[in-house]
Amino acid sequence: MGSSSGQSRKYDHSFKIIMVGDSGVGKSTLLLSFISDAFTELDPTIGVDMKIKYIKVGGKELKLTIWDTAGQERNRTITDPFYRGADGIIFVYDVTQKRSFTSITSFWTKEVEQRSPKKDCVKILVGNKVDKCQESQKEVSTEEGMALAKQHGFLFFESSAKTQENVKKCFQELALKMLEQLQKQRQ
Ligand code: GDP
Ligand code: MG
Numbered sequence: 001m002g003s004s005s006g007q008s009r010k011y012d013h014s015f016k017i018i019m020v021g022d023s024g025v026g027k028s029t030l031l032l033s034f035i036s037d038a039f040t041e042l043d044p045t046i047g048v049d050m051k052i053k054y055i056k057v058g059g060k061e062l063k064l065t066i067w068d069t070a071g072q073e074r075n076r077t078i079t080d081p082f083y084r085g086a087d088g089i090i091f092v093y094d095v096t097q098k099r100s101f102t103s104i105t106s107f108w109t110k111e112v113e114q115r116s117p118k119k120d121c122v123k124i125l126v127g128n129k130v131d132k133c134q135e136s137q138k139e140v141s142t143e144e145g146m147a148l149a150k151q152h153g154f155l156f157f158e159s160s161a162k163t164q165e166n167v168k169k170c171f172q173e174l175a176l177k178m179l180e181q182l183q184k185q186r187q
Helices: 027-036 098-115 142-152 167-185
Strands: 013-020 050-057 060-067 088-094 122-128 155-158
Touching (some): 013 027, 013 098, 013 167, 027 167, 088 098, 088 167, 122 142, 122 167, 155 167
16 A cells, blocks of 8 residues: 555555646636535636545545646646656546637647657546536537547546536546556556
8 A cells, every 4th residue: 555644545556637628618627626526616827736636446545646737728838747647637628619629639639649648648538517508509519529539549528517517427437447557557
């Protein structure tokens, strides 16, 4: 079992997760929803930075260190250390804003891939704010989201940080997949 200093909890594995996507898609809100099981209104310029959450998945206690971009995504000034050593990447777009979906491809090809993430880094695509629209008002259909995820080998979910829909699920599925990757490596 690993453990960091002091009174912190014991865990079997520790994973670094980073969140990327256009400004305003709900990255910070998703993260806080996951951490606190509640919807919180945030100051977009401050964001969240980094949070730690312990979860039990696949019979293992996992320490998730989740890094959020705190406004840097606006100027695309996210730096190498942010990406370094990431075990999981969450790509977030807003289902009611097509542009944020289009941005995902450039985040992947221009930002992430260029920084040579770990080969077995797990990626998940999350279409957020599903509470905001009837299916007909959506700018990005579920099928389009699925197709992009399939193309790049990402997991895929649609979520709402507001209603909590699929918020836990996204992080749990990502954690499970990271755990699988780790176990594969160790075989
Ligand atoms: P970020 O820039 O990607 O971190 O986005 P924020 O988390 O700051 O969210 C931007 C705005 O969208 C805020 O006003 C949030 O309250 C709102 N928001 C975030 N997630 C959702 C959601 O799932 N549904 C709705 N309706 N609003 C959301
Ligand atoms: Mg933010």
